[in-house]
Amino acid sequence: MGENNLTNFFSEYIKQESIFKQKSALQNNFLPNEITHRDEQIMNVAKILAPVLKGNKPSNLFVYGKTGTGKTLTIRHITENLMKTAETQKIPLKVIYMNCKMGKVADTEYRLIATLAREFGQEIPITGLPTDEIYSIFFRCVERAEKSVFIIMDEIDSIIGKIGDEILYNLTRINSELKKSQITIIGISNDLVFTDNLDPRVKSSLSEEEVVYPPYNAFQLQNILRERSTIAFREDAIEPGVIEKCAALSAREHGDARRAIELLRVAGELAEREQSKKIQLSHLDLADDKIEKDRVLDTILKQPKQYHVVVYSILKLTKNSESVMTGEVYDLYKNVCNSVNLRPLTQRRVSDVISELDVLGVINAKVTSKGRYGRTREITTEVGPEILDEAWKAVSEELGL
DNA sequence: AGTCCACAGGAAGGGCAGGCGA
DNA sequence: TCGCCTGCCCTTCCTGTGGACT
Numbered sequence: 334m335g336e337n338n339l340t341n342f343f344s345e346y347i348k349q350e351s352i353f354k355q356k357s358a359l360q361n362n363f364l365p366n367e368i369t370h371r372d373e374q375i376m377n378v379a380k381i382l383a384p385v386l387k388g389n390k391p392s393n394l395f396v397y398g399k400t401g402t403g404k405t406l407t408i409r410h411i412t413e414n415l416m417k418t419a420e421t422q423k424i425p426l427k428v429i430y431m432n433c434k435m436g437k438v439a440d441t442e443y444r445l446i447a448t449l450a451r452e453f454g455q456e457i458p459i460t461g462l463p464t465d466e467i468y469s470i471f472f473r474c475v476e477r478a479e480k481s482v483f484i485i486m487d488e489i490d491s492i493i494g495k496i497g498d499e500i501l502y503n504l505t506r507i508n509s510e511l512k513k514s515q516i517t518i519i520g521i522s523n524d525l526v527f528t529d530n531l532d533p534r535v536k537s538s539l540s541e542e543e544v545v546y547p548p549y550n551a552f553q554l555q556n557i558l559r560e561r562s563t564i565a566f567r568e569d570a571i572e573p574g575v576i577e578k579c580a581a582l583s584a585r586e587h588g589d590a591r592r593a594i595e596l597l598r599v600a601g602e603l604a605e606r607e608q609s610k611k612i613q614l615s616h617l618d619l620a621d622d623k624i625e626k627d628r629v630l631d632t633i634l635k636q637p638k639q640y641h642v643v644v645y646s647i648l649k650l651t652k653n654s655e656s657v658m659t660g661e662v663y664d665l666y667k668n669v670c671n672s673v674n675l676r677p678l679t680q681r682r683v684s685d686v687i688s689e690l691d692v693l694g695v696i697n698a699k700v701t702s703k704g705r706y707g708r709t710r711e712i713t714t715e716v717g718p719e720i721l722d723e724a725w726k727a728v729s730e731e732l733g734l
Numbered sequence: 735a736g737t738c739c740a741c742a743g744g745a746a747g748g749g750c751a752g753g754c755g756a
Numbered sequence: 757t758c759g760c761c762t763g764c765c766c767t768t769c770c771t772g773t774g775g776a777c778t
Contacts, residue, residue: 443754
């Protein structure tokens with residue numbers, strides 16, 4: 334492309350009206366004014382938390398629901414409103430939001446409590462203090478603040494899985510020693526059976542109240558998408574039927590609104606890149622593929638090198654035949670390892686790698702018996718051919734083959 | 735009915751990194 | 757800062773097994 338062409342392209346690009354009016358409305362940290370189809374949950378949570386406005390301690394609360402059911406969104410919505418009211422009424426309230434999945438912030442007991450204490454302006458060394466000390470520092474901070482404190486622990490299942498439930502026990506116990514302040518814990522979890530694995534003492538004190546968020550159905554997703562799209566897109570930027578199809582595609586999975594919104598955003602981006610004036614049904618299909626492709630590629634590339642060799646071997650073998658067996662994969666795997674100077678893992682381990690890849694949804698591996706010819710896994714690749722191609726290219730390149 | 739293939743997948747332990755308490 | 761502990765990856769060794777073949 335010559336220089337003039339390029340200049341033309343850029344000036345044309347500026348002139349071209351964007352499909353988007355406010356793209357941030359489709360970003361996942363967007364906080365809409367109105368939340369659709371969650372009235373019941375919002376009212377329940379609001380009733381549980383409201384006593385704080387009269388100086389009483391609200392019950393601890395647990396919120397369950399699969400991803401994209403509006404848990405984080407509604408809790409943020411409610412607490413923000415609560416804060417406003419508390420401010421005008423001069424009620425001392427502090428809300429701390431923590432996402433427990435964020436590494437380095439809240440992935441150990443020490444860090445988590447330290448993060449909480451820092452919220453009160455307390456300086457805490459990154460390491461070095463005994464955990465007891467951290468607790469008492471935190472305790473003093475809270476007591477000095479003379480406030481009602483809400484601690485929102487999002488994705489709480491992920492830390493409890495990692496560091497155990499003792500931390501929750503300690504946090505709830507602190508409460509009985511506080512005189513001028515009080516702590517209310519709001520746990521948010523994707524895992525519906527999460528509390529079953531908790532220590533009974535923790536369980537009873539923590540899930541004093543529970544609110545469950547069911548998945549959205551296709552109809553509800555449509556409404557949500559409509560609402561967001563009127564903010565996000567120019568008028569008439571969407572062909573009829575697009576919203577309906579987008580909702581249907583996502584409802585088919587498990588009513589994940591986050592995914593539905595992402596799908597619409599990616600479709601919009603693709604439409605814009607094609608310089609199309611409207612989002613069409615075909616853009617949705619492309620977006621669906623793109624998201625899946627990115628997901629698969631992402632998960633593959635995130636794995637260590639050994640896994641790449643296994644994936645490489647599987648992809649190479651499945652080019653010629655529908656399905657392959659563990660043994661074939663392992664033979665090729667060993668050869669490939671030799672040619673890229675990598676010490677091969679044992680078959681036992683590769684067998685585990687294969688089943689891990691299966692769990693990740695990169696491949697399909699089913700144990701079958703071939704009778705006289707043994708028992709093995711039948712490995713197939715279920716994702717589309719163009720995804721395989723990209724994966725193949727990425728992995729080959731990475732291995733230098 | 736019995737054999738036997740080609741693995742699956744459990745158990746135990748080695749070795750290593752990274753975090754923890756002192 | 758250093759040893760200790762823990763969790764993770766991996767190996768070794770092992771037993772288990774569905775069904776085509778004899």
